[in-house]
Amino acid sequence: MPEAFLHTHAAHCESGVMSSLLRHSGLPISEAMAFGLSSALAFAYLPCIRINGLPLISFRMPPRAIVKGLQRRLSLSMRFETFRSPADGTARLDALLDSGKLVGLQASVFWLPYFPPDLRFHFNAHNLLVYGREGDEYLVSDPVGETPVRCARKDLEKARFAKGALAPKGLLYYLNAPPPAPDWSLLGRRALARTSHIMLHAPLPLVGVRGIEILARRVERLPLADGGERARLYVGNIVRMQEEIGTGGGGFRFLYASFLQELASVAGHAALEGLAGHLVGIGDRWREFALAAARMIRGRDALAPPRLAALLRALAGDERIFFRDLLRAARAWAR
Amino acid sequence: MREREVPQEGNATLAGHRKAVYAAGEDGRLRLVPSRGWEVEEIVTRQAVDDLERRAAEAHARALSGESSPLEYHMYRSRMDLELLAQTTGIWRWRVRRHFRPRVFARVSPTLKARYAEALGIPVEALERVE
Secondary structure (H helix, E strand, O other): OOOOOOOOOOOOHHHHHHHHHHHHOOOOOOHHHHHHHOOOEEEEEEEEEEEOOEEEEEEEOOOOHHHHHHHHHOOOOEEEEOOOOHHHHHHHHHHHHHOOOOEEEEEOHHHOOOOOHHHOOOOOOEEEEEEEEEOOEEEEEOOOOOOOEEEEHHHHHHHHOOOOOOOOOOOEEEEOOOOOOOOHHHHHHHHHHHHHHHHHHOOOOOEOHHHHHHHHHHHHOOOOOOOOHHHHHHHHHHHHHHHHOOOOOHHHHHHHHHHHHHHHHHHOOOHHHHHHHHHHHHHHHHHHHHHHHHHHHOOOOOOOHHHHHHHHHHHHHHHHHHHHHHHHHHHHHHO | OEHHHOOEOOOHHHOOOOEEEEEEOOOOOEEEEEEOEOHHHHHHHHHHHHHHHHHHHHHHHHHHOOOOOHHHHHHHHOOOOHHHHHHHHOOOHHHHHHOOOHHHHHOOOHHHHHHHHHHHOOOHHHHOOOO
16 A cells, blocks of 8 residues: 555444545545535435335435445445355455555444444444455454454455445445545535425425434324334434434534535635534534434433423424525525 | 544443544644544434344233244344334335234245345344244
8 A cells, every 4th residue: 555544433333434435545535524515414214225124214315325425425436245155255455455456345233343343233334444454354444443453354355245225236446546626615515405406396295304203203103002112212212223223423414514614625615614513503403413312312301202202303493494594504605 | 623622432332442533622623533422312312222132022922922923023123113124124004014924924935034144134034933
């Protein structure tokens, strides 16, 4: 490798991988910028996708949106490869590493032995970087870890070829050429408008602010007949999606606020500073919701789904105002 | 969230790792701050893990009493459910469910058992037993 690879800790795997990958190739870009410029912030309540019987609730765009979004917007020359056979996938990874490439991989969290056991769920769309190999061990930079780790060849192969929903099929990706210098203001303006549109005007009501309202209605009507066992699992699931899965806290809201601050200083559009402050406030209220839910799960407070639903509705209201302001700011900036 | 409010509560579920969160410093700028965890996260993660472990324990009891085959127990032990096991192995759900019956499971071919064992990440001999 031309220069020694520098590992950085990140809140979210995909934005962390892209930030490290681009920085190593000569384009310094923070995790927050990678997240914001790819318009990765969102909300979606998808009752038709069930994981262990609980609906999928996402605070961001679907997996690969950041990698693909940045590829398109920054006009990156990237290659993506998937493999039919694990042996081919491993051989290709070795060949790329030997030629000095920094390689991004998609893998299942469950089969990565360096993950804390309690966090090893069957989630197939985790991203990590491999920056070298020593014998049968890969040198792995997993952005959600504080330090680089090592992973045995057979373990990484298993994780890369896990099957099921979002199966990685051994996906690896790398940059072909150094990234071109971007026009931050233009990209930023477009990214802001896109995120606002997703949150306010998505054609599907399950996505965006309306999704939060539908979720609130669902929470309000949670049955308590079985002593609340199901209801506790249901709200626990929301909080887990919001806080536990590499979100930077508050369901990615703080991460996006950091992007707004950085964009304000890079592109010199001061109006974004104030908006960042509002979004931090919204992130704090998401955390208050998480705290209220956790207290009910533990039985410290009586289980009261309507109270949680009211908090969610208030959040939906706050976010509606916020994204309207953001859209207005993006339009004012265009002139 | 302020930098000094970032929870450092030492979650057991993080097993000593620190996760990155974003918080505002004294100057109001957000930055990345490593966190030893928030009790709220620990509560919800433990809840999910406990639920999976409870299912595994129930399947374990059923396997010992002969109501169910070891396959069901191993499925839950690998934190999977019927849907996921069917997807991972490429075996239809009704067929997997049928293999939960001990008498049917006893007659499952070695190739099929190898497919289950591979998906669950355990040796074939382990698949046939509950310990």
